[in-house]
Amino acid sequence: MRLAEHRYSSIASIKGPLLFVTGVLSARMGEVVRVLFPDGSEMEGEILKIAGDTVLIQVFGESRGLDVENSSVIFSDAVKKAPLSPEMLDRVFDGSFRPLDGEPMFVPEGWTPVTGFPLNPTSRARPEEFIETGFSVIDGLNTLVKGQKLPIFSSAGLPSRELAAGILRQARMTRKGESDLVVVFVALGLTHHEYAYYMQTLEGMDTPFVAFINLASDPVVERLLAPRFGLTVAEYFAFERGMDVLVVVTDMTNYCDALREVSTAREELPGRRGYPGYMYSDLASLFERAGRIKGRPGSVTMLPVVTMPEEDITHPIPDLTGYITEGQIVLTRALHQKGVFPPVDILPSLSRLMQRGIGDKLTRADHRDTANLLYKHYSKGRDLRSLEAIVGREGMSATDRGMLDFADAVEGEFIHQEGERRNIAETLDTGIALLKRFSLEVP
Amino acid sequence: MKGRITGISGPTVTIDVKGLKLYERVAIGRARLLGEVVRLEPKRAVVQVYENTSGLALGEEATGLGNPLTVRLGPGLLNRIFDGLQRPLSDLAASQGPFLLAGEEIPPLEKGRVWIFHPSRKPGEEIASHDILGHVEEGPFRHFITSQGACGCLASIMEGEFTLDQPVAVLEGGEEIFATHDWPVRTPRPWRKKLPPTEPLITGQRCIDFFFPLARGGTAIFPGGFGTGKTILEQTITKFAAADMVIYVGCGERGNEMAEMLEEFGSLTDPWSGQTLMTRTIMLVNTSNMPVAAREASIYTAVTLAEYYRDMGYNVLLLADSISRWAEALREISSSLEEMPGEEGYPTYLSSRLASYFARAGVVETLAGGTGSLSMILSVSPPGGDFTEPVTQACLRTTGSFLMLDTALAHRRHFPAIHWFQSFSLYEGDVETGFEKKVDPRWGELKKACRMLLQREETLREVAEIVGAEGLQDEDHLLMNVAERIRRDFLCQNAYTEDAFSPPEQTFERIRAIIDAYNEAKERLAAGEPVEEILKGGAP
Numbered sequence: 001m002r003l004a005e006h007r008y009s010s011i012a013s014i015k016g017p018l019l020f021v022t023g024v025l026s027a028r029m030g031e032v033v034r035v036l037f038p039d040g041s042e043m044e045g046e047i048l049k050i051a052g053d054t055v056l057i058q059v060f061g062e063s064r065g066l067d068v069e070n071s072s073v074i075f076s077d078a079v080k081k082a083p084l085s086p087e088m089l090d091r092v093f094d095g096s097f098r099p100l101d102g103e104p105m106f107v108p109e110g111w112t113p114v115t116g117f118p119l120n121p122t123s124r125a126r127p128e129e130f131i132e133t134g135f136s137v138i139d140g141l142n143t144l145v146k147g148q149k150l151p152i153f154s155s156a157g158l159p160s161r162e163l164a165a166g167i168l169r170q171a172r173m174t175r176k177g178e179s180d181l182v183v184v185f186v187a188l189g190l191t192h193h194e195y196a197y198y199m200q201t202l203e204g205m206d207t208p209f210v211a212f213i214n215l216a217s218d219p220v221v222e223r224l225l226a227p228r229f230g231l232t233v234a235e236y237f238a239f240e241r242g243m244d245v246l247v248v249v250t251d252m253t254n255y256c257d258a259l260r261e262v263s264t265a266r267e268e269l270p271g272r273r274g275y276p277g278y279m280y281s282d283l284a285s286l287f288e289r290a291g292r293i294k295g296r297p298g299s300v301t302m303l304p305v306v307t308m309p310e311e312d313i314t315h316p317i318p319d320l321t322g323y324i325t326e327g328q329i330v331l332t333r334a335l336h337q338k339g340v341f342p343p344v345d346i347l348p349s350l351s352r353l354m355q356r357g358i359g360d361k362l363t364r365a366d367h368r369d370t371a372n373l374l375y376k377h378y379s380k381g382r383d384l385r386s387l388e389a390i391v392g393r394e395g396m397s398a399t400d401r402g403m404l405d406f407a408d409a410v411e412g413e414f415i416h417q418e419g420e421r422r423n424i425a426e427t428l429d430t431g432i433a434l435l436k437r438f439s440l441e442v443p
Numbered sequence: 444m445k446g447r448i449t450g451i452s453g454p455t456v457t458i459d460v461k462g463l464k465l466y467e468r469v470a471i472g473r474a475r476l477l478g479e480v481v482r483l484e485p486k487r488a489v490v491q492v493y494e495n496t497s498g499l500a501l502g503e504e505a506t507g508l509g510n511p512l513t514v515r516l517g518p519g520l521l522n523r524i525f526d527g528l529q530r531p532l533s534d535l536a537a538s539q540g541p542f543l544l545a546g547e548e549i550p551p552l553e554k555g556r557v558w559i560f561h562p563s564r565k566p567g568e569e570i571a572s573h574d575i576l577g578h579v580e581e582g583p584f585r586h587f588i589t590s591q592g593a594c595g596c597l598a599s600i601m602e603g604e605f606t607l608d609q610p611v612a613v614l615e616g617g618e619e620i621f622a623t624h625d626w627p628v629r630t631p632r633p634w635r636k637k638l639p640p641t642e643p644l645i646t647g648q649r650c651i652d653f654f655f656p657l658a659r660g661g662t663a664i665f666p667g668g669f670g671t672g673k674t675i676l677e678q679t680i681t682k683f684a685a686a687d688m689v690i691y692v693g694c695g696e697r698g699n700e701m702a703e704m705l706e707e708f709g710s711l712t713d714p715w716s717g718q719t720l721m722t723r724t725i726m727l728v729n730t731s732n733m734p735v736a737a738r739e740a741s742i743y744t745a746v747t748l749a750e751y752y753r754d755m756g757y758n759v760l761l762l763a764d765s766i767s768r769w770a771e772a773l774r775e776i777s778s779s780l781e782e783m784p785g786e787e788g789y790p791t792y793l794s795s796r797l798a799s800y801f802a803r804a805g806v807v808e809t810l811a812g813g814t815g816s817l818s819m820i821l822s823v824s825p826p827g828g829d830f831t832e833p834v835t836q837a838c839l840r841t842t843g844s845f846l847m848l849d850t851a852l853a854h855r856r857h858f859p860a861i862h863w864f865q866s867f868s869l870y871e872g873d874v875e876t877g878f879e880k881k882v883d884p885r886w887g888e889l890k891k892a893c894r895m896l897l898q899r900e901e902t903l904r905e906v907a908e909i910v911g912a913e914g915l916q917d918e919d920h921l922l923m924n925v926a927e928r929i930r931r932d933f934l935c936q937n938a939y940t941e942d943a944f945s946p947p948e949q950t951f952e953r954i955r956a957i958i959d960a961y962n963e964a965k966e967r968l969a970a971g972e973p974v975e976e977i978l979k980g981g982a983p
Contacts, residue, residue, distance in 0.1 A: 025501075025502075026500060026502060027500065027501045028499065028500040029451045029497050029499045029500070030496075030497035031500075049450075049451065049452045049453075050448075050450050050451040050452070050501050051449075051450040051452065051457070052449055053501075079497055079498055113497075115495075115497060116542075117543055117544055118543045118698070118730060118732045118733045119541055119543070119698055119730075120532055120535055120536045120539075120542065120543050121524070121532060121698045121701040121702050121728050121730060122524060122532045122533045122536050122702070122705065123536045123540075123542075124698055124702035125702075126699070126702060126706065127699060147699075239541075268778065269784050270788070271787065271788050272826055272827075277774050277775060277778060277788050278453075278771070278775050280731070280768070280771060281695070281731060281732070281735050281771070281775075284695075284730075285732045287732075288698055288730060288731055288732035289732070291698065291699060293541045294541070296541070314826075314828060314829065315827075316826065316827075319668075319669070319826055319828075322668075322669035323669045323824055324697065324731060326697070326699065327670075347854045350670050355939065375856065376856070386908065387907075387908060387911060390908060391909075391910075395911050396911065397913065
């Protein structure tokens with residue numbers, strides 16, 4: 001504990017969002033500092049590295065205007081913390097936790113380090129209660145459960161925004177009578193247009209929410225901070241107040257690019273595609289905060305949106321995400337062009353926790369069999385499309401033509417939903433009706 | 444040796460302590476975080492710290508602890524879950540609550556627990572340096588206690604109830620021998636002789652046992668992209684493999700998977716012993732969001748535990764999911780040390796470290812005179828599913844079996860998604876004779892037939908894509924049909940049903956039925972029967 005506030009004017013160099021301060025007597029790893037600009041304004045920063053008496057600081061904001069002579073840094077002797085209070089509900093903040101909705105900042109009940117702490121695996125409760133999103137392709141075939149981390153893998157121009165907004169609007173817990181659901185929405189690098197769209201969705205919802213908005217014009221470094229604020233708030237509502245929290249983060253690609261930018265400025269050795277080698281662990285430090293705790297009510301469920309650069313699922317961002325999250329919902333251009341919404345490609349999509357969240361007493365007794373049959377026959381139909389491309393429909397057998405039609409019907413009637421919300425019973429019935437219509441086995 | 448922190452960068456901390464040894468343990472900061480010395484320079488040392496360095500301050504004290512990172516060996520490790528540094532996770536939860544906070548030390552073996560010692564030697568006898576003195580019962584096992592290097596005439600030996608802080612034997616010089624001892628994790632435990640691996644390690648997975656058998660004392664890697672079923676396959680093997688005990692390391696992977704495994708294993712029955720699976724298992728867990736440097740240590744903690752039970756004459760299986768996360772930890776530490784990077788940023792010593800690690804597997808004649816084995820199965824997570832990456836390639840050079848998990852198969856929900864052309868097992872020849880003797884003499888013949896059928900199917904499939912299924916000859920129709928049966932009914936295995944475990948006899952029976960049915964169908968075709976009739980009747 002420091003007895004006096006330490007203030008240094010010995011800034012040795014400034015590079016983008018990074019500051020080197022020399023002659024430092026006492027510094028803590030991860031310590032929060034206040035950077036004082038020559039014009040009197042202030043910004044927060046964090047200590048990233050200590051080498052002898054030189055300290056590397058990352059500024060949480062635009063470092064434009066800082067200079068080596070007339071700026072100074074005050075060390076706070078504390079790590080970055082988030083303020084917490086039940087009054088956070090229905091508030092909108094920026095990426096640095098400053099109010100954006102015109103209301104004054106709330107009085108915090110307490111403060112918690114934003115990095116959180118890892119959950120002891122023996123304290124984890126298995127995620128298994130069903131969250132009904134209202135979209136058949138998710139509820140029926142890639143079921144989302146409380147405590148899961150399930151991303152949406154999208155590409156440029158695909159309606160990930162509409163899907164995320166749809167889930168926000170339609171998500172319901174089906175087991176309890178009333179929903180104790182809270183949404184934490186973290187937006188990274190949004191355009192004003194997207195911001196308006198999401199805000200309209202949030203304000204039209206009954207569900208209480210907390211929003212952290214970082215626009216494309218806001219400081220890049222905030223993109224590293226905002227998800228951590230969001231998750232800290234989510235953990236508070238979930239594990240201290242027993243609520244079920246759905247955390248939607250969009251877009252993780254902007255997060256990873258910010259990570260790469262800071263890493264490059266730190267002259268760290270780049271990994272694949274220039275992203276830092278520790279990106280896996282960094283993403284894990286976010287995604288692994290989803291879950292449930294044994295003996296405590298409440299859950300944190302994460303739905304990050306990842307726009308795959310170059311539509312390439314082997315790109316480091318979706319690839320590393322896939323290794324951490326419990327499945328993925330993959331959107332595809334081919335379906336989007338056919339007018340299917342949501343354009344989810346079933347084959348690469350997966351919910352790893354689905355098996356435990358479905359069946360008798362959870363969704364419906366015939367859920368598993370229906371899903372397996374739909375998947376099996378759809379995938380046969382998909383395989384046959386390559387044959388069709390060569391020999392044409394006429395060159396194929398009647399059975400094969402039937403499979404092709406079945407695949408089309410699944411896309412057009414099961415996956416595609418024109419603005420209507422379906423509950424799980426309707427989803428399963430729609431699937432079974434399709435199987436019956438094509439004289440396929442039913443459960 | 445005391446000193447102060449002079450620099451902090453990620454998981455590495457620089458201290459101005461002199462006189463430390465490489466890999467010596469150090470307590471860093473007021474919180475006394477544990478680390479190991481990884482670099483020594485004239486006036487300073489660099490330490491890799493196994494916990495989150497956030498909050499450590501410049502100038503805080505650092506103390507050399509005098510010995511390298513060790514693991515505590517003794518009765519009471521089975522049926523438990525630890526982190527990579529052997530801290531018992533359930534005890535940590537009881538003491539800290541559900542979140543893992545830094546710096547707490549909890550001994551891995553319970554002090555007050557009472558054991559019953561069954562001596563096998565008598566006072567007055569001459570004890571050689573690694574003789575077995577007796578055993579305690581632990582779960583379904585006899586946990587043998589040796590003299591651990593001490594030798595001389597036995598003055599007294601324990602009989603009946605005791606706790607671990609009491610000596611189990613005293614020699615005539617006054618030397619006390621305890622049931623527990625520490626072993627440095629980076630030093631392989633010694634053996635008398637290494638023997639070639641010739642016994643199969645039965646996994647109960649048809650594709651593996653039949654086509655790519657693992658050997659007791661052998662090594663195997665399962666590389667695959669995400670979603671290919673690595674973890675499910677590893678967990679299924681953990682449940683059913685014919686090993687005495689299993690050490691499972693969750694290295695940098697999902698917390699939910701570990702929690703689920705712990706719960707399952709506490710309730711499922713081991714088909715070989717009849718007790719719960721957990722009684723023959725030790726789990727070591729470092730999840731992906733736990734401190735990265737600890738992953739580096741965790742695989743060494745695990746292999747030392749495995750060697751300990753091997754030295755008692757048991758067949759031990761070590762599984763790690765996933766070795767790629769260890770390599771990433773190695774890369775991060777190397778980067779903090781500003782070492783010159785190799786391919787893809789990994790340190791140039793990645794291959795040699797992996798090779799040394801694999802070398803700790805094997806069948807050995809133990810110092811006590813018995814035979815024990817340590818088998819290793821490691822999953823690999825190649826970025827982008829690209830197997831040409833450094834970690835997969837480095838493993839390929841030393842591994843005995845390579846089971847490639849294929850994304851295309853996984854997308855077709857063909858599980859386990861083992862690619863039957865790209866995978867291999869160098870132990871195949873050795874263990875085949877064993878299978879032919881113990882299960883059925885036709886084992887090798889049927890395997891060859893299967894391989895040939897699958898190979899032929901591959902060629903025909905390309906033809907069928909052009910001319911359509913109708914364009915194929917009748918014999919080829921039959922072949923496509925049997926190949927599909929092989930894939931669907933033999934190679935595929937559902938980890939969630941009773942089919943999850945298929946002992947070799949059952950495996951053989953199933954493939955025999957398929958191949959014999961095919962041969963019969965071929966005869967009927969040759970006799971003039973139309974292929975549609977054969978497929979209708981003969982097909983399942």
